[in-house]
Amino acid sequence: EYIRKQVEDGRPSIIKCVQSGCNATVPFELCSELLGTKSPVLAKLQQALAEAKIKNKVYCPNRRCSAPMEAPCEEDEFYPHAVCPSCSQELCAKCGVKWHHDLSCKQFAELPAHLRGDEDVALLRMAHEEQLRRCPQCS
Known part of the structure; x- marks a missing residue:
């Protein structure tokens, strides 16, 4: 129950011993034994441990x-x-x-939000490659 609560409360990467004053961590193998190998809580714990290593x-x-x-x-x-x-x-x-392919991070960030889709970026890239310009009247 303690391990499940730790994982569900968002503190799954380090499961500490329940004894007051003890700083030992509960090994994953013991968690696996206690929770069962098919437990979704164990899967979440395993994912959190892997993520903590990144x-x-x-x-x-x-x-x-x-x-x-x-x-x-x-x-x-x-x-x-x-x-x-x-x-x-x-x-x-x-x-x-x-x-964002051929756009720098700065160029992409400067695009209006409605032009940041994949199709919009592809169109902008093609326009750049083809050296297309906006019509002076539309600019």
């Missing part, structure tokens, strides 16, 4: 996913491009949003 954490920008992942280092070949291991969403590890 040092340079970034979250998937996909609202249906939001999985945590290790952000690529600046030295990585494709930095800041990253791909969520859970849902395959491409993202920018530098600014934490959907991948």
Whole structure:
């Protein structure tokens, strides 16, 4: 019951001993024995422990996913491009949003919110590649 409560209250990464004054942590194996291997609480604990090990954490920008992942280092070949291991969403590890292809983070951030969709970014990229300009009357 104690372990379940700790996990449900959002403190799952370190389960401390219940004895007053004891700072020992309860090993995952013991939690597994007590909760049972098919317990959803154990699955949540396992996920939290794995997430706690991620040092340079970034979250998937996909609202249906939001999985945590290790952000690529600046030295990585494709930095800041990253791909969520859970849902395959491409993202920018530098600014934490959907991948914005040929736009810098600053350029993407300056876009009005209604122009930040995948199709809009693709259109802007094509316009840039084709060197298209707005009609002077529409500008």
